[in-house]
Amino acid sequence: MTHQFIDLVLISNVTLKANPTDLMEFKSSAVVTCSVSSGSSLYFLWLNSSSEVTGSDRVQITDGNSTLTIVNVTRYDQGPFRCLVINPLSNSTSAPVNFTINYGPDNMALTVNGQNTTSFFVGSNLTLLCSAQSGPEARLQWAFRGETLNTTGPLLELLSVSEKQSGSYSCLASNHRTNVNRNITTNIMVAKSPLSGSEQLRVHVGLLSLLLLVGVLSSLSGKL
Numbered sequence: 001m002t003h004q005f006i007d008l009v010l011i012s013n014v015t016l017k018a019n020p021t022d023l024m025e026f027k028s029s030a031v032v033t034c035s036v037s038s039g040s041s042l043y044f045l046w047l048n049s050s051s052e053v054t055g056s057d058r059v060q061i062t063d064g065n066s067t068l069t070i071v072n073v074t075r076y077d078q079g080p081f082r083c084l085v086i087n088p089l090s091n092s093t094s095a096p097v098n099f100t101i102n103y104g105p106d107n108m109a110l111t112v113n114g115q116n117t118t119s120f121f122v123g124s125n126l127t128l129l130c131s132a133q134s135g136p137e138a139r140l141q142w143a144f145r146g147e148t149l150n151t152t153g154p155l156l157e158l159l160s161v162s163e164k165q166s167g168s169y170s171c172l173a174s175n176h177r178t179n180v181n182r183n184i185t186t187n188i189m190v191a192k193s194p195l196s197g198s199e200q201l202r203v204h205v206g207l208l209s210l211l212l213l214v215g216v217l218s219s220l221s222g223k224l
């Protein structure tokens with residue numbers, strides 16, 4: 001063995017320390033330190049899942065690369081993070097550390113029968129589906145014309161709707177860890193089917209005459 005390796009010590013017991021691991025998105029910073037029970041001439045590498053962590057504005061690697069600091073964590077920073085320690089004799093990887101990042105609710109969406117359309121005929125069955133990005137999962141509560149309904153969870157089912165069920169439907173999302181509440185509202189219009197009654201027909205005839213009038217007017221203005 002060459003002279004320069006005489007003082008080398010095998011790496012053992014690579015340990016990560018992170019406190020706390022329960023964090024708030026955009027508020028908390030994560031600090032993880034990597035240590036060994038024995039080893040010399042150490043070189044530290046950080047892994048985020050299987051990719052190497054590189055420094056940035058947000059991500060600082062300090063103390064001879066043995067400390068990882070993530071400023072203002074995001075929901076994508078849950079890890080698992082591991083530390084890989086290398087010297088010319090050996091290498092060893094730590095157990096992973098995961099972070100629980102509390103975030104949201106945000107990016108809400110509401111569909112009715114899987115679509116964005118909001119006009120339906122009397123007698124239709126409607127399934128309203130609400131979603132929100134949230135950690136932990138948001139509590140979802142439904143409201144109709146501003147009054148909370150006795151329905152929680154992502155689905156609101158309305159069977160054989162009538163005209164008086166037209167109006168604003170809201171999904172209220174709340175996250176008990178972030179204390180953030182958000183909502184999304186859609187206005188549903190329930191109308192008589194075109195096949196039921198002469199009322200709808202009169203509307204159509206009225207619309208047709210209006211279109212004809214517009215046509216005549218624009219052809220007149222074309223001649224001027």
Ligand SMILES: *[C@@H]1O[C@H](CO)[C@@H](O)[C@H](O)[C@H]1NC(C)=O
Pocket residue numbers: 013015035036037
């Ligand atoms: C490994 O390191 C940790 C923290 O330094 C220590 O608590 C533990 O006793 C060590 N285990 C062994 C087997 O050396």
Ligand SMILES: *[C@@H]1O[C@H](CO)[C@@H](O)[C@H](O)[C@H]1NC(C)=O
Pocket residue numbers: 042043044064065
């Ligand atoms: C820390 O990591 C950087 C980037 O990988 C490397 O260039 C540098 O030599 C390392 N420093 C130490 C003390 O290991």
Ligand SMILES: *[C@@H]1O[C@H](CO)[C@@H](O)[C@H](O)[C@H]1NC(C)=O
Pocket residue numbers: 026027057058071072
């Ligand atoms: C972290 O968030 C705080 C508050 O939102 C902000 O003032 C600060 O500039 C942020 N730091 C970084 C490094 O993004």
Ligand SMILES: *[C@@H]1O[C@H](CO)[C@@H](O)[C@H](O)[C@H]1NC(C)=O
Pocket residue numbers: 048049053054059070076077079
């Ligand atoms: C960890 O990996 C995730 C997914 O690739 C990425 O979005 C996130 O920014 C990474 N975080 C750090 C601190 O490297």
Ligand SMILES: *[C@@H]1O[C@H](CO)[C@@H](O)[C@H](O)[C@H]1NC(C)=O
Pocket residue numbers: 086090091
């Ligand atoms: C770690 O050591 C093993 C042998 O124990 C070797 O096969 C591997 O290439 C080494 N990895 C690194 C990153 O040095």
Ligand SMILES: *[C@@H]1O[C@H](CO)[C@@H](O)[C@H](O)[C@H]1NC(C)=O
Pocket residue numbers: 079080096097098
């Ligand atoms: C960390 O998360 C990974 C997947 O993201 C999972 O497989 C692993 O069990 C978790 N580890 C701990 C200690 O919670």
Ligand SMILES: *[C@@H]1O[C@H](CO)[C@@H](O)[C@H](O)[C@H]1NC(C)=O
Pocket residue numbers: 111114115116
């Ligand atoms: C509904 O609208 C949202 C936003 O306008 C869009 O992202 C989504 O793809 C639409 N969904 C359908 C089923 O059309």
Ligand SMILES: *[C@@H]1O[C@H](CO)[C@@H](O)[C@H](O)[C@H]1NC(C)=O
Pocket residue numbers: 123124125159160
């Ligand atoms: C609405 O749902 C009920 C019960 O599930 C079903 O009997 C009925 O045929 C459905 N009506 C329409 C228009 O799909």
Ligand SMILES: *[C@@H]1O[C@H](CO)[C@@H](O)[C@H](O)[C@H]1NC(C)=O
Pocket residue numbers: 150
């Ligand atoms: C709401 O649901 C609960 C439990 O399912 C029931 O006890 C209560 O009477 C309902 N309230 C209304 C106004 O329907």
Ligand SMILES: *[C@@H]1O[C@H](CO)[C@@H](O)[C@H](O)[C@H]1NC(C)=O
Pocket residue numbers: 172181182183184
């Ligand atoms: C819904 O959100 C708006 C702001 O986006 C807020 O003004 C309103 O009070 C919220 N409604 C409910 C019922 O929480």
